[in-house]
Amino acid sequence: MEYIKILKKSLLFSGLNEENLSEVAHIATKRNYARGDVLFTEGEPAVGFFLVASGSVKLSKISPDGKEKVLHFAYAGETFAEAAFFGDGRYPAEARALEKVEALYFPRDAFMGLLERNPRFSLNLIVTLSLSVRRFARQIEELTFAEVPTRLAAYLIELAEKKSTTFQGKTYLDLEIKKGELASHLSTVSETLSRSLKRLKDQGIIDVKGSRVVIHNMPRLKEIAGR
Secondary structure, eight states: OHHHHHHTTOGGGTTOOHHHHHHHHHHOEEEEEOTTOEEEOTTSBOOEEEEEEESEEEEEEEOTTSOEEEEEEEETTOEESGGGGSTTSBOSSEEEESSOEEEEEEEHHHHHHHHHHOHHHHHHHHHHHHHHHHHHHHHHHHHHHSOHHHHHHHHHHHHHHHSOEEETTEEEEEOOSOHHHHHHHTTSOHHHHHHHHHHHHHTTSEEEETTEEEESOHHHHHHHHTO
8 A cells, every 4th residue: 555655654653564554554644735735723723643755844833923933844754743642732833835745644533542552553652752852852952052054054964864865975955945934943044044054155065056955065064063
């Protein structure tokens, strides 16, 4: 089944056998979104979670003064909104498609039934949520203590690990978000982000042409990111 191939690419469902994967696939439904479509809004009842099959999704919050804070980007193979199953049962942020997105949707009640019947599901969910907490803790640390070039370098490395092509020692990736959105994600402003991109470019580490970024020196970029 096509769904099973998609599930196997997800950390949440890693370690499950074919029978278990079939159970998960049975409760999943495919949803398609165009660029800019909203998957859910902040405060909306959390009645299910998602696995990105293709495309990318932006998770963000709007501050009281109307400013957007980008929290996370979900790419193919990643799940999101599963943490909303716990707590007050509402989505803590808005999810919006950055491009054409194909996703699998898992309704809460049906998935909780699987957790009750199979302890392995519960263990995988705990592992995934702990990794998410660790990732966000690292992000908070970087945003609190690191300079903007360091944050930017870390972001480019993370993006390269998820969506990039490599040719003749160079890594090619596309920034599928606006500079303002990336600046928000890095807790800075567009002008500072532009200066940081220029600094990396002047050092010969990257090249930027529109939304395309070419990484010429990945080892040096990792040094800047503290990796």
